[in-house]
Structures are given as C-alpha cells and as structure tokens.
Amino acid sequence: MSTPAYDESFFKRIKSARNETNGIFDCTKLILGIVCASVVLHIFKFILMVIPISMIVIGCVFIYRAKEYVQFTDKNAPNFCHEILYMFAFWITNSSFVIVGVLICFAGCIGCIAVCGRGE
Numbered sequence: 001m002s003t004p005a006y007d008e009s010f011f012k013r014i015k016s017a018r019n020e021t022n023g024i025f026d027c028t029k030l031i032l033g034i035v036c037a038s039v040v041l042h043i044f045k046f047i048l049m050v051i052p053i054s055m056i057v058i059g060c061v062f063i064y065r066a067k068e069y070v071q072f073t074d075k076n077a078p079n080f081c082h083e084i085l086y087m088f089a090f091w092i093t094n095s096s097f098v099i100v101g102v103l104i105c106f107a108g109c110i111g112c113i114a115v116c117g118r119g120e
Helices: 005-020 024-066 083-116
Strands: none
Touching: 005 024, 024 083
C-alpha cells in the first residue's frame, strides 16, 4: 500500500530542507515554514467546507421551521411569504436531499458490487 501523493511531497520537502541547510536553526526554520503552510492550508480548506454546510443547515432550519407559521394570503402580515417562492425553496431543498440520498445508495451498491462481485 503506497502513501498518498500529498504525504510524499510533504515529506520530500522536509527531507530536502534538511539536506539543503547547513545549520539546525536554518533547517528548523524551513521545516516550521513548511508545516505552518500546510496547517494554514488545511484550516483554509476546512473553513471553505464549513461555510456551505452551515448555510445548508441554516436554510433547512429556516424553511422547515417556517412551514407552520408562514402566511400566503394576507400580504400585510409580518410572516407573509409568496407561496410560489416558498414552495420552490421547499421542494428544491427536498429534491436535493432525495438526489443526495439516491447517489449515496448508488455509490454504496457500486461499492458492494466491487467488493463482493469478484469471481475469485
């Protein structure tokens, strides 16, 4: 089993930093720079993943919680929402979850076929 390409390049950069420097302080400085850059990159990727997921959760909470209280008839009511707009958001959200669920089931079936379907 081979290591991922990221680990390989990460360790290659550390090894080359160790070989290219003369003193321990220069080597430590370069290695800390490599590690800090890697950590910052991972934190940035984590933040970029958390933002869309949190927006989906906030949107779902808003849409499903408002279903009981939303007003479609009285335009002057404080909880008025245009019915077509609300139903569009509601069904887009529901259909997105159905599509994701079907894709997960499909991927699971493909994985089971790949693992169990081998004719050995």
